[in-house]
Each structure stands twice: as C-alpha cells, then as structure tokens.
Amino acid sequence: MARPTSRHSRPGRTLLVLLALILAMGGTMLLQKAYTPKLGLDLAGGTTVTLSPVTLNNASPPEEILDRAVNIIRDRVNGTGISDAEVAKSGDNIIISIPGVGQNEAIKLVATTAELRFRQVLAAEATQVPQELATNAPSPSASPSATGASPTPSGKQSSAKPTATQSAGAPKPTTSPTGKALSSALTAPTPSASGSPQPSATPSAEGKKQESKKGQDAKSTPTASPSAQASTPPAQDPNAGINTEGIDPAVLAQYNKLNCADPKNRGQGVQDDPNKQYAACQDDGSFKYVLDVAKVVGTDIDTASAGIPQGRSEWSVQLDFKSKGAGAWGDLTTKAYNAQPPRNQVAVVLDGVVITAPNIISPIPGGRAEITGNFTQASATQLAEQLKYGALPLKFNRSSVDTVSSTLGQDQLRGGLIAGLIGLVLVVLYCLLYYRGLGIVAVLSLVVATIITYTSVVVLGHNANFRLSLPHIIGLVVSIGITADSFIVYFERIRDEMKEGRRSLRAAVEVAWVRARRTILIADAVMFIAAIVLYFLAVGGVAGFAFAMGLTTLIDIVVVFLFTKPFIALLAKMKFFAKGHPLSGLDAERMSETGTAARTTTPQEA
Incomplete structure (x- = not known):
C-alpha cells in the first residue's frame, strides 16, 4: 500500500x-x-412541584393517560431549554424538579392543562366591568386563519364581539354589510309621532294651566299619573332577545346568573366538559357566553407557533390541525358562517375561559387557524408552547411546592x-x-x-x-x-x-x-x-x-x-x-x- x-x-x-x-x-x-455557568437543581437548589390529577368523577386516572401526561410535561420542560429538569411519576402524582429558585413561569407552564376547546357561541352579552379595566384593557380582536377567511374592505378581520350597549333584553344584533355585529342602538328605528303619545319635554301654556288647576285634586286623590306609572318598568324576561333554541335550560340559567365582572366567577382553570354546553366568561370579564359542545379540542392540533404575520404589527398564534381536526374545524366554521349573530362566532376556550370569539366570515376548510388578541411576544410564545407540546389529558392541582436545598x-x-x-x-x-x-x-x-x-x-x-x-x-x-x-x-x-x-x-x-x-x-x-x-x-x-x-x-x-x-x-x-x-x-x-x-x-x- x-x-x-x-x-x-x-x-x-x-x-x-x-x-x-x-x-x-x-x-x-x-x-x-x-x-x-448556570447550576442545576443539585448544585444551586430549586423547586419541586407535586401535581395531583383531578378527574370528573374523582376516580384514579388510567395508567396510560398518566404516562402520556408525564411525557407531555417532560417535553414542555425540555422545550424551554436544556434545563436538566426532572419529571417523575409517584403513584397517581407527578413530581417535577425545576432548577433555580422562583421558577414561576416554568411551574405555570407545566401545571396548566392547556386544553383548548373550539365551541360555537349560542348567546353573548356584554357585562359591566370596572371603569379602569374598560379604559385600559381594550377588547382583543380575533380572526380565523388568514388563508380561510376573507378580509373586510379595511383589510382586517371583522370583530364578532357585541358592543357595550348590548344587553340580555336588547333586540338581537343584525349583521352589517361588512359582516360586523351591530348593537340594537345602531339598528333600532327612529321613533315616530304616530305611535302611543309621548309626554312633551316642554309643556305648553295651556298645559300649565290645566296642571295647576288639577293640583288640588292631585293632592287629595292618591292616584298615580301615567308618567308615574311609566317610571316603573315592568319585569323583563331574562331571556328576552336570546335565541334559546338548542340551549340547555340549566346552562341558560347558569348564564343568566353569571357575573363576569367579578374575577372569581370567570372560571379560570375550570375543567369544562367538552361534551356538554358551557357558560363562560371572556378572559377580561367584558363578555359572557353560552357555548355549544366542543367540536374541536386541543388534541386535534398538530403544531402551533407564535409570530407576526406579514403586513401586520401584532403578535398572533398560528395553529395547524391534524387530518381529523381539519375536517371538524371546517365543519364548525361552515356551521357558524351560515348562522345568525351571535351564533356566527366560534369561541376559543382555554382552561374554561374564553380567549377570543372570532366572527367567522367564511368557511375555513384548510385546517389552519390564527389566534390574535393583543398578544405580547412573551404571551404568544407561552401559549404556542403550551399548545405545541400537547394538551394534558388531565387537569392537575399543585398539591405542594417545595424549595430544594443545594x-x-x-x-x-x-x-x-x-x-x-x-x-x-x-x-x-x-x-x-x-x-x-x-x-x-x-x-x-x-x-x-x-x-x-x-x-x-x-x-x-x-x-x-x-x-x-x-x-x-x-x-x-x-x-x-x-x-x-x-x-x-x-x-x-x-x-x-x-x-x-x-x-x-x-x-x-x-x-x-x-x-x-x-x-x-x-x-x-x-x-x-x-x-x-x-x-x-x-x-x-x-x-x-x-x-x-x-x-x-x-x-x-x-x-x-x-x-x-x-x-x-x-x-x-x-x-x-x-x-x-x-x-x-x-x-x-x-x-x-x-x-x-x-x-x-x-x-x-x-
């Protein structure tokens, strides 16, 4: 050689x-x-979180579902970097050891169910929120996928949210030519003079004389005048103006009693049953909804990513559905498109709270969707990571959070x-x-x-x-x-x-x-x-x-x-x-x- x-x-x-x-x-x-260098859990200490599963019937979760939850949490932890975090199963509990002290973001990431539901809106109503919330936190806009929804003349997706003047007793909103939901204040006809007589705002001279002439009789006779009777409105039907067709009466009663202005009533972290109708609040408490059963769930999502779409300035989360989820998503958006407001909206529910409720202005059969809503880079990335690494099949409670010594x-x-x-x-x-x-x-x-x-x-x-x-x-x-x-x-x-x-x-x-x-x-x-x-x-x-x-x-x-x-x-x-x-x-x-x-x-x- x-x-x-x-x-x-x-x-x-x-x-x-x-x-x-x-x-x-x-x-x-x-x-x-x-x-x-940054040190791991055994060298610098850290936090140990014990998660206990919560099921609808309080029974022990199946072993395969618990194993799947362990794998999903491990993927989420590893998705944040090479952090050397450990995820282990102990009986029915899951123990997560996270390096470093005060890892609140990581704890929130692994503990949330991140179970996404796509539900058709059956009824919607604006709620009274604190003035500082209404002025400082504008309601987020929401849009379907840019590839499946056609834009309005202004180039933006039309909002599906009722206006602040809408109430349960108000007439049902109508749809404008651009597809926007308008309140009754904008669509109500102008009152005409041919209807029932209305009291004049400025009484005439003759009216004044008659009024003074009858003053003595009014003092002696305790009979209420027509104007006094008009000042006491009759009891209104709480379901007035609501299309109750197809709504479970028990859910409708829950919806009428729901006060979303109180943060305690917004149901954050509630495990909603995807097979039942549900009354839910907007995440900022500005609206409440009656939602249909979930036609698409988080496990139907294939991938999720955060970014700024071309030609826009706000952050959003893009979703790609699996083959089964794509078909269900297309059917859901088609059904909403053919419905009257507010049933032409599809609510995106995360952990029992409505993130956004976009107005579907065209069917979206392509299996893609986009979530917008005043996201920052951090919040959009966090939501995308939660969805990207899968939805937990169980809801977990943090039974203990301990600090580990080094x-x-x-x-x-x-x-x-x-x-x-x-x-x-x-x-x-x-x-x-x-x-x-x-x-x-x-x-x-x-x-x-x-x-x-x-x-x-x-x-x-x-x-x-x-x-x-x-x-x-x-x-x-x-x-x-x-x-x-x-x-x-x-x-x-x-x-x-x-x-x-x-x-x-x-x-x-x-x-x-x-x-x-x-x-x-x-x-x-x-x-x-x-x-x-x-x-x-x-x-x-x-x-x-x-x-x-x-x-x-x-x-x-x-x-x-x-x-x-x-x-x-x-x-x-x-x-x-x-x-x-x-x-x-x-x-x-x-x-x-x-x-x-x-x-x-x-x-x-x-």
Missing part, C-alpha cells in the same frame, strides 16, 4: 481560526455579562472537583515524564479544551438554559481521558514515522497526521453516537451525562484539529525538537525503546 505523502500546511492560519473562535465565545460572554449537591461537587483535579494532575505528570517536551503540547491542549468547555457551558447556560449538574460534571471529567487519548495516538504515530520511515520531524508530523486523524475521528464518532443514543433514550441525570459527553467529544475534535496538530507543526521547526534533544521526547534512544511497542499496540492504524 502506498504511504501517505506530506502536505504543505499552514499552522499559523489554523491557530488564528482557533483564536477567533475563543474570542468570539468570550465576546459573547462579555456582551451578555455572563461569567459563570447543601448535599455542593458537598458532592466539591468531592467531584477534587477527584477531577487529581486525575488531571496524574495525566499531566504522565505526559511530562513519558513524552517530555511533547508533554507540553498535551498540557496546553488540555488548557485549550478547558477554556472552550467553560465558555461553551456559560454561553449555553444563558442562551439555551443549560444548567450544570453533577452528571454534567462527571461527563466533563471523563472528557479528560478522551482528549488525552487523541493526542497520544498522534504522538505515537509521529514516533513510528520517524523510526520506520527515517523521515525528518517536519515530514513525519504531516504524514503521521493523515493516519492519526482517521483513528481519532473513528474513536470520537463512536463516542458521539453513544452519547446521542443515551441522550434520547435516557432521562434526568443520565441524559445530562450523555449531553456533556457529546459536547466534550465535539470539543476534542476542535482542539486536536485546530490546536494540537498545528502547534506540533510549529514546534517541528525548532531545533530543540527537530534535532532530537534528549528532553524533547523525540531523541533516538527513546524512540528505539518505544517504537516497536507503539507499533504493536495500535495495529488497526496501519
């Missing part, structure tokens, strides 16, 4: 690339003012760091005693690997929520051996080339690299594949160990290719190494003692 030939290399440029990489990562740390973890960390330091010192001593001058390259390679590893952990912590825990520490300590193994393979190959090929050091460095890098890449590839498989099949601390091992394997490749090899190429130009000084580790006497042994220990490299 033909022997590899040496190639002209430019070690200076390669080292500059490595320097640029280190400076870029260091600059990122400075710009973000992140100088220390005392035990700190003691273990101290012991782990001491063990890692002892191992590092032993590796350095071995390299200096056995390889002498080349041992300096090994020590500097470990230093460069440490710098890249530290900066990577810090940057990942502040950008991907990576938290350093004890399993990660173990993986990083193991990486010392991975890095040391790589440059040992290279050193031994250089010695073999110089002994057998009678080459100069500069030529041996290049020829040995061609064969050594193959062995290094194969070994690192096997290690990286093992880390990937372990990461996706394991959970908790084992997955953390696998992530650290995979990260350090990639760093080892970077160090060997961008530092070890080019640095040795530079040292080969120095007389100290080129002439084989006894302290260089490349002297003739040492190579004659180790050449044969080195050759027989790595036969697969030939």
